[in-house]
Amino acid sequence: MILNPGQVVAQRYEIIEELGSGGMSIVYRARDKRLSRDVTIKVMRAEHVENPEFINRFGTEARAIASLNHPNIVNVYDVGKENDINFIVMEYINGATLKDRIVKRAPFSDVIMLSVASQIAVALGHAHDAGIIHRDIKPQNILVMQNGMVKVADFGIAVSARAHSRRDDDRDDSTMGSVHYISPEQACNDPVDPRSDLYSLGIVMYEMMTGELPFDGETAEEIAAMHMEYALPDPRKKNPNINEGVWKIIKKLASKQPDRRYKDAAELGLDLQNVLAALAKENNEEQGNIPLGSRLARPRPAVSADDFEDDDNRSKLKERVAIGGAVILALVLMIVFVPVLWRAITGNGEQVAENVHVPDAIGLQLEYAVAKFEQEGLAIYVYGEEYSEEFAAGEIIRMNFHPNDLVPLGRVIDVVVSRGVSLIEVPYMIAMDIDAAFHLIENMATFTLREDSREYHDDLLPNQIISQNPAPGERVLPGTTIYVVVSRGEDIIMVAVPSVTGLTEAVARERLIDAGLVVGVVSSVESAAYSMGLVFGQTMSAGRMVTEGTAVGFTVSAGPPALPEPTPSPDTTPEPTPPTDPTEDPTPEPTDDPTDEPTPTPAPPQITSRELRLNPTIAAGLEVFELSLRRQLPTGAMEEIFHRAAATPADLPIYIEVEGVGNVEFVLFINGVPVGEQVIDFDE
Numbered sequence: 001m002i003l004n005p006g007q008v009v010a011q012r013y014e015i016i017e018e019l020g021s022g023g024m025s026i027v028y029r030a031r032d033k034r035l036s037r038d039v040t041i042k043v044m045r046a047e048h049v050e051n052p053e054f055i056n057r058f059g060t061e062a063r064a065i066a067s068l069n070h071p072n073i074v075n076v077y078d079v080g081k082e083n084d085i086n087f088i089v090m091e092y093i094n095g096a097t098l099k100d101r102i103v104k105r106a107p108f109s110d111v112i113m114l115s116v117a118s119q120i121a122v123a124l125g126h127a128h129d130a131g132i133i134h135r136d137i138k139p140q141n142i143l144v145m146q147n148g149m150v151k152v153a154d155f156g157i158a159v160s161a162r163a164h165s166r167r168d169d170d171r172d173d174s175t176m177g178s179v180h181y182i183s184p185e186q187a188c189n190d191p192v193d194p195r196s197d198l199y200s201l202g203i204v205m206y207e208m209m210t211g212e213l214p215f216d217g218e219t220a221e222e223i224a225a226m227h228m229e230y231a232l233p234d235p236r237k238k239n240p241n242i243n244e245g246v247w248k249i250i251k252k253l254a255s256k257q258p259d260r261r262y263k264d265a266a267e268l269g270l271d272l273q274n275v276l277a278a279l280a281k282e283n284n285e286e287q288g289n290i291p292l293g294s295r296l297a298r299p300r301p302a303v304s305a306d307d308f309e310d311d312d313n314r315s316k317l318k319e320r321v322a323i324g325g326a327v328i329l330a331l332v333l334m335i336v337f338v339p340v341l342w343r344a345i346t347g348n349g350e351q352v353a354e355n356v357h358v359p360d361a362i363g364l365q366l367e368y369a370v371a372k373f374e375q376e377g378l379a380i381y382v383y384g385e386e387y388s389e390e391f392a393a394g395e396i397i398r399m400n401f402h403p404n405d406l407v408p409l410g411r412v413i414d415v416v417v418s419r420g421v422s423l424i425e426v427p428y429m430i431a432m433d434i435d436a437a438f439h440l441i442e443n444m445a446t447f448t449l450r451e452d453s454r455e456y457h458d459d460l461l462p463n464q465i466i467s468q469n470p471a472p473g474e475r476v477l478p479g480t481t482i483y484v485v486v487s488r489g490e491d492i493i494m495v496a497v498p499s500v501t502g503l504t505e506a507v508a509r510e511r512l513i514d515a516g517l518v519v520g521v522v523s524s525v526e527s528a529a530y531s532m533g534l535v536f537g538q539t540m541s542a543g544r545m546v547t548e549g550t551a552v553g554f555t556v557s558a559g560p561p562a563l564p565e566p567t568p569s570p571d572t573t574p575e576p577t578p579p580t581d582p583t584e585d586p587t588p589e590p591t592d593d594p595t596d597e598p599t600p601t602p603a604p605p606q607i608t609s610r611e612l613r614l615n616p617t618i619a620a621g622l623e624v625f626e627l628s629l630r631r632q633l634p635t636g637a638m639e640e641i642f643h644r645a646a647a648t649p650a651d652l653p654i655y656i657e658v659e660g661v662g663n664v665e666f667v668l669f670i671n672g673v674p675v676g677e678q679v680i681d682f683d684e
Contacts, residue, residue: 003028003043003085010082013041013089024054029092032077034428035473039077040093044086058086067443068130069424072123074143074153078428093151098204099139106211110243110279113208116142118272119150120201125265127152128194130445135192137200138181139207179220180213184256187224195258198268202232202253202261209246210238214254228256245275358413360403361396366417369396373413383414389477393420421477428472434463434486441482452483456491462624462646463487489624489646492547499542500535505556508535512552520553521639532559537607539631539641541657546642553639607659608682614642615653616668616675624648625670629656632665 003015003026013030019040020027030041048054069075078089098116102108108116120142127134134141134155141154183199185192206214214233215226232254236242249271255261262268356376361369370380383400391397400414401407424446429437434451441449457466466485470476495516500508509519520539530536537555540546614629629642642656658666660682667677 002026002046008033009041009043009085009087010078010080013039013087015041024048024058030089032089038092038094040074040090042088042090046084049084049086055086058088067445068127068132069444069446070123070126072119072150072152073126074151075425077425090153091151093143093145093153095143095145097140098142098144098150098208101144102139102207102211106208107239107241108208110209110241110246111276113205114246114272114276114279116144116150116208117201117205118269118276120152120204121198121265121269121272123150123152124194124197124201125269127155128197128265133192133194134197134200135186136178136181137197137204138178139204140178142204179223180215182224182227183258184228185258187227193258194264195261198253198261198265199255199258201268202250205246205250205253206232206235209242209250210235212238231256243275243279245271245278249275355406356409358399358401358403358405358407361399361413361415362403363391364396365394366396366415367394369415377409378407379410379412381412381414382417384416385419386416387420387422388418389421391418391420393418423475424478424480426468426470426472426474426476426480426482429465429468429482429484430472431460432465434465434484437465437484446478448479448481450481450483452485454486454488456489457487458490460487460489462489492646494545495548495550497538497540497542497544497546497552500538500554501542502530503535504533505535505554508554516548517546518549518551520551520641521633521637522554522556523633524556524558525634526559526561527557528560530557532557537659537661539639539659541609541659544657547644550643551640553641607661609657609659610680610682612656612658612666612678612680613653614656614668616670618649618652618670622649626672627654628669628672630667630669631658631660632667638667 003009005015005017007015009015009030012032012034014033016029016031016038018026018028025042025044028041028043030039031037032039044054044058048058074093075091076088077091080087080089120137124134124137132155134152136154137152141152143151143153145151179187181200181203183192183196186196203214214235215223215230217223217226232251234247235250236247249268253261253268262271356378358378359369359372359376361372361380364372366380366382373380386397388395388397395418397416397418399416407413426447427440427444429440432440438449441447452469455466457464460466464487466487468482468484470480470482493516497517498511498515500511503511505522512519525537527536534557535554536557539553540550546552612629614627616627618625624646625648627642627644627647628640630638630640633639641658644651644654647654658664658680660680662683663679663681665677665679667674669675
């Protein structure tokens with residue numbers, strides 16, 4: 001589905017620009033009008049909206065990312081469908097893909113490559129721990145932010161780790177992963193596990209260090225065969241500057257047999273950090289074991305936009321580093337040796353100690369700890385930052401030495417600093433079905449959901465969420481309980497049916513409307529008992545409690561039935577009436593003939609009532625439904641005499657009283673569909 005700038009999806013996300021497209025979807029940058037932030041919105045292509053396979057893959061990606069919560073994985077904010085638009089709303093990353101960086105700047109230095117690989121490994125470890133295998137790790141699916149943070153994206157063909165042992169003979173090449181980075185087991189359609197993602201990461205590391213792919217060919221089949229049969233080329237032939245430890249890691253990751261690779265991302269992460277530490281130690285020894293600039297303050301991210309600048313800017317960068325390094329080196333020398341010189345000048349010949357005690361910096365703010373260590377002739381290097389519920393932001397969590405340990409004067413102490421409590425954004429669940437909300441929160445595994453109460457609501461269906469606390473978009477602590485108010489549907493008001501028998505049609509209509517009811521079918525039937533125009537029957541008995549707005553019909557008298565004309569005998573010719581004698585009494589003589597008595601008027605039909613039991617069979621899973629009972633009128637029309645907009649299986653059976661004359665057919669409807677009928681003889 002192609003969207004245009006300015007178009008709004010789900011009454012919330014305003015399209016700004018297209019960012020890219022693939023075979024399954026188109027990606028846009030949009031503005032979340034509700035939370036005033038930019039987001040990435042992925043929309044399924046129109047040609048796939050009727051394809052169950054693509055719909056399933058689209059949902060797989062949404063479920064996979066929504067179940068993960070990690071700073072190195074792109075966050076999912078919302079998933080939905082509006083008309084033919086299937087969409088996923090994700091975190092907007094203001095950066096470029098790792099593929100873009102490789103094309104512009106490869107080969108990378110060992111430190112930059114190891115930093116990128118470490119972040120990818122941490123993200124994969126989190127996904128694998130959650131039971132998700134990515135299956136399509138490649139530079140195009142790795143995003144590098146301007147601050148150097150790496151984000152793993154595109155879980156479109158991810159699978160559950162619980163299904164990794166099942167062979168998928170029905171899958172096509174579109175679910176196989178990018179052929180340049182797939183593992184040998186993916187290439188031959190064998191079962192996959194988390195180690196398959198680690199193989200792909202090894203290929204990505206090779207490309208970062210050489211700027212080239214290890215296996216390439218004219219066809220996908222040829223490349224897949226190389227992954228299965230060819231050994232990984234030695235990247236040092238293309239880049240002699242690659243560290244030996246780096247090459248060992250890449251070689252182990254790219255082993256043809258999964259058992260020869262790292263057993264998991266955690267084991268890989270340890271080796272990556274060990275090589276990084278060794279490289280840092282080498283650099284430190286080259287500088288005479290004197291702490292340089294980055295060790296005196298918080299380090300910038302190991303990979304930043306500066307590391308990928310063009311060649312001209314990078315030459316300039318070296319000049320700035322050289323000048324800045326000289327200044328910082330002078331400052332460091334002052335920090336380390338001024339206390340020594342001062343004691344030498346004023347200490348009356350005191351022996352200067354070679355070792356000093358490490359101060360206790362746990363819980364101190366970084367700037368205070370730096371000052372305290374300077375007084376002792378030591379320096380601080382911020383080795384890393386972590387979220388913590390125990391330590392406030394900026395406080396030191398731990399050190400690589402214990403307090404009071406003796407260390408050489410001028411030693412650099414590694415510390416880990418708190419980033420404060422990791423706050424998580426509350427998802428938007430208003431108007432969501434409560435069962436779907438529970439499923440969402442369960443997958444996120446970071447919140448607890450509680451139903452606070454249920455209220456009537458005119459605009460929301462039963463079980464939809466009216467409000468939530470904390471509010472959507474609010475950032476809160478992990479484990480926070482979200483309380484929601486759930487809709488009970490429209491407020492149902494019950495009213496009593498008034499008696500309209502004996503009233504005129506106009507008054508009867510007015511009486512029903514005043515009672516909060518709707519005038520149903522009005523029929524006209526001859527009646528010897530009621531004068532023309534008067535009501536002599538109604539579809540619901542007086543005093544009965546029904547839902548406000550229920551239709552009530554009635555029957556109006558059309559007057560007494562006409563008597564049939566006598567039919568003369570065909571053999572009898574009426575004799576002419578003789579002229580009347582004016583002198584005769586016109587009053588007829590009385591007679592004793594009983595045949596001369598007047599014909600009695602027939603009694604009007606009697607309206608009787610019966611109790612009708614409504615207990616239809618309800619389909620499995622149908623929790624709320626509309627129930628309606630209608631009667632067949634002599635005119636052929638159907639008249640509704642009972643209606644419940646939101647009935648449940650627990651309401652059944654329902655007993656109602658019906659009235660009529662003679663044989664009357666009643667039909668029961670569920671959600672507007674007839675499900676049963678019954679004929680009642682009211683004359684019995």
